[in-house]
Amino acid sequence: MFSFFKRLQPDNPVQVELRRLSDLFRDGTSLAIPPEMLENNGRRAIWSIPLRDGGEAFVSAKKNAGINDEMYVVEVDADRFYYHWLRSTLESGGHCVPLQNMPDDYKYHLAEEGFAEGRKNPVPLAEVTAYELYGQDYVSFSNGITRSFWLLAHGAKSFPVEVHGQESAQRLHQLAGVGEEPKTLEHLFAVPAAES
Numbered sequence: 001m002f003s004f005f006k007r008l009q010p011d012n013p014v015q016v017e018l019r020r021l022s023d024l025f026r027d028g029t030s031l032a033i034p035p036e037m038l039e040n041n042g043r044r045a046i047w048s049i050p051l052r053d054g055g056e057a058f059v060s061a062k063k064n065a066g067i068n069d070e071m072y073v074v075e076v077d078a079d080r081f082y083y084h085w086l087r088s089t090l091e092s093g094g095h096c097v098p099l100q101n102m103p104d105d106y107k108y109h110l111a112e113e114g115f116a117e118g119r120k121n122p123v124p125l126a127e128v129t130a131y132e133l134y135g136q137d138y139v140s141f142s143n144g145i146t147r148s149f150w151l152l153a154h155g156a157k158s159f160p161v162e163v164h165g166q167e168s169a170q171r172l173h174q175l176a177g178v179g180e181e182p183k184t185l186e187h188l189f190a191v192p193a194a195e196s
Contacts, residue, residue, distance in 0.1 A: 014090050017098040021083040032077035032158040034179030035059075038119070042189050045073075046122050052155025057115045058122035059147075061162060061185060068186040072169035073125070075160045080176035081139070082152055084130075088138040095145050102149035111150035123147055128161045130172035137175055 039046040042063075049057040061073055082096070089096040102108070114123045126144025130137065141148070144161070151159050158178050162185075163169040169182035 013098045013101075014086060018083065018086060018090070021079055021086070024079055025083075032079070032178045034075045035158050035160060040188065045188060046119065047160055048119075049151060049156045049159050055154075057151060057154065057156065058119045059125055059159060060122035061125050061160070061188065063189050064185060067164075068189065069184050070164060071185045072163045072166065072182040073160050073185065073188055074128075074163050074169050074172045074177055074182045075158060075179045076172065076176040077158055077178040078152055078156050081161075081172075084137060084175045085139040085148075088140060091136060092138060094138075094140055097149075099152060102153040105146050105149050107146040108149065111146045114147065115150060125160055125162045128163055128172060130163065130168050130175060132171065137171070139172065139175070 035047045035049050037045055038048050038058075044060055044062045046058055046060045049059060051057060064071060082099070085094070085096040086098075088094050097104075105111075111123075114121075117123075124144070124147075126148045127142040128144070129140050129142060131140075132138070142164070148159075148161075161172075163172055163182065166182075173182050
């Protein structure tokens with residue numbers, strides 16, 4: 001957990017990164033478009049995530065056994081998502097780190113291997129929670145920190161995540177959403193799209 005003194009240090013790397021992100025939002029450089037859904041066969045959906053180097057990463061959501069009406073897909077602007085996750089970490093001692101430190105995560109090589117599989121074996125969506133406590137918004141993870149580090153470190157501008165519960169999904173959409181309103185997995189898979 002960050003001590004109060006450490007949080008207020010102007011050279012704290014997290015504070016420096018939060019200022020950089022605030023500047024992006026202020027001058028309008030952080031304008032993400034929603035990720036492209038490539039496939040939805042009624043059981044699995046696959047999205048293509050463009051990366052800074054011109055490549056692409058592939059992520060997927062699968063139909064669950066029994067809780068499809070409680071799980072939501074939220075497409076997030078990567079910069080805004082990172083900002084709120086990093087700010088949550090500063091306030092509560094969470095797991096986000098500045099962008100340049102993300103490749104140092106001890107499981108980063110596993111994310112690298114997972115994304116290397118490409119479209120034939122897309123990486124599952126990260127599972128995220130957004131909530132408000134004492135007037136402060138927080139973003140935290142149930143699963144998928146390292147794969148989110150990988151996407152952010154590789155310059156993804158937007159990507160989908162899974163969120164349990166409507167209230168949390170709506171809050172995350174308000175904080176960092178891009179594109180359509182959150183959809184339950186039940187709704188997402190109700191009308192399969194044609195495979196491209």
